[in-house]
Amino acid sequence: MMELISGLPEDLARDCLIRVSYQQFPTVASVCKGWKTEILTPEYHRQRRRTGQAQKVLVMVQARIEPDKSETGSTKRLTNPVYRLSVFEPEKSTWSELPAPPGYSSGLPVMCQLACVGYDLVVLGGLDPDTWKASNSVFVYNFLSAKWRCGTQMPGGSRMFFGCASDARRMIFVAGGHDDEKNALRSALMYDVAVDEWVELPEMSSERDECKAVFRRGRFIVVGGYTTENQGRFEKSAEVFDFVTWKWGQVEKEFLDCATCPMTLVNGGDCDESVYMCCGGELVTMRGHTWQKMGKVPDEIRNVAYVGAFGGAVVVIGSNGYGEVHMGYVFDLRSYKWRKLDCPKGFTGHVQTGCVLEI
Amino acid sequence: MAAEKSSIKIITLIAADGSVFEVEPNIVKEMKTVQSYIDELDQNTVSIPLPNVFGNDLAMIIEYCKKHASEEETKEAKEEFDFEFVKRMKSDDKLRLLQAASYLNMESFLQFMAKAIAAEIENQSVEFVRDYFQIESDFTPEEEAELRKENEWAFK
Known part of the structure; x- marks a missing residue:
């Protein structure tokens, strides 16, 4: 050889x-x-992983800032924000942008979701930025080849504001959300990224619009959301899918402490079995079955847009108010201290969601 | 530390080309190959032949070790030194020093050199990387054309 x-x-x-x-x-x-x-x-x-050479990367769906409008430090005037994928590397403090998926140079589907499996970053669903129609599109960006491919669309009619999580190895799970008539959904799906195949899961016990999903200790957990009848009145409950019995388990009624939008809930990194979220201005984590406060979210971040967890750190991205510049803070899980991220001007736009990878 | 248990004051390293370097024990602390040799001795001086390392390379490695073993140097000064140290090397030097680091079993110096070699690939064209590592493409002309088409930017 x-x-x-x-x-x-x-x-x-x-x-x-x-x-x-x-x-x-x-x-x-x-x-x-x-x-x-x-x-x-x-x-x-x-x-690469064992020797610590793998790079931790935070990919975000972030609004592009138009240079002439960033002078004021505000993004308010952008009526139709254009979303792209920005990439932040916490270890090097560098920001960059991924190329747009084919046919989406005018912006990603609005309110799309992200999940990743190995070297594949998957962009699911959202509203078409031109027609504003709900789209069940699936795009996969591979970090090894630096290329996009199209995946099979999410089956089962249009689905918006669903929960989405991955087991980080092979599968992506989708649950809840609502259809194009704003009926909350109890259906759930599983996507095998490598094979490009969708499988239907049994229905959840409850409709869950705007729910959040996490994958923790080998279990797919769907948290919060609301039923069609209870528009916007979030539940505290969660349900867990059991892969062995292929059934949803008993509903955990008091999973969340407060009946709030669970958008910021996130599971920890590879070696971290915790879940984190921002609730009432505090960063909290679940220990056993109770939530514990870890630290007060910095005053500058009144609206939390996204929370991402790396091994040893939690990143909180947010703004001081609607339409204001977005900034990020990192919470160190050992020292319990916050550190403000250096965000260059082009990367202060609204962050809609994100996803953490190690590549 | 091993070097302090031993009574050795001065270590003479003899490179492949016969050039001789006299160093203090703290300089060779990182060279596990040398260290294992002197740990077993109970005398004031020792000569160690290093038939796989040339004098020029050994001089550079000792220079690196001296800088990094010094307690007076600041972290910034060491980083500055590292930067300049790599800058004046040619590609052959880097590959030879990496092998020397492996032979001398110097873990952090080996990592340092591996990083310096990997850095040669950063933001370079495929042609540059092939040239630098003296690699001839073994792709068929069709595969080569396909790669160029797909990764146009990487061949710039």
Whole structure:
């Protein structure tokens, strides 16, 4: 077999190649067959993770700031914000933007959801930015090839404001939301990203519009939301899907502390079994079955737009009020201290949702 | 620490080309290959042949170790040194130093060199990377054309 790097033993060559940034994957794969094979082997990525070379990345659906309007420090005047995917790397403090999916150069579907599985970032649903019609579209961005592909649409009629979570390995789960007549839904789906196949799950016990979903300890948990009758009156309850019996378990009535929109609820990173959320100006976490306060959300963030958890840290993105610039703070789970993120001007637009990856 | 248990005051390192370097024990602390050798000795001086490392490279490694072992140098000064240290190297130097680091079993220096080599790939074209690592493309002309079409930006 040819040497990866001429004159170097294979393990030393790999020591070098695991240190390239994910942005260089397409270049590495184009150098020669050996390098292409190398970055496609699972061992390459295992070693990258094990030695701490894998990059933590926060991908957000964020409104583009038009340069002439950012002078005022406000985004109020943008009537139809254009959403794109911005990428923040907390370790390097760098911001960048992903290319638009094919056919969506004028912006991502509004209110789309994100989930990720391995190296695939999946954009699900939302309103078409041109026609404002609900779309069940699925786009997959692969970080190894730096390319988009179209996935099979979400089946079962239009679905908006659903909950969405992934097991980080293979599957994405979708539950609740509402149809195009604003009927809250109790149906749920499972998407196998690699095979590009949707499977229907049994119905939940309750309709859950605007619910949130998390994946924790191998369980798919759908939290909060409201029924068609109770428009906007959020529930505290949650239900858990059991993959062994293929059934929804007993409803946990008091899962949330307060009957609020569960949008900021998020599960922790790879080695973190906790869930976090922002509630009443506090960052809280669930210990056992009770919620505990961890720290007061900085005053500057009155409206929390998105919460994301990395190993050891929780990122909170939000603004001081409707239409104001968005900023981010990182809460260190060891020191319990907040640190403000440096957001360059182009990355202060409204953040609609986000997703955390390690690549 | 191992170096302090031993009574050795001065260590003589002999490179592949016969050049000789006299260093204090704290300089070789990171060289596990050397360390395991001197741990077993109970004498004041010792000569260690390093047949896989050339004099020029060993001089650079010692320079690096001296800077990093120094307690007077600030973190910033060490970072500045690292930056300049890598800057004056050619690609062959980096690959040779990485191998030397592996032979001497110097963990953090090895990581440092691997990082420096990986950095050569950052934001470079495929052609540049092939040139730098002296790799000839083994893709068929059709595959090569397809890659160029797909990753036009990476071939710039």
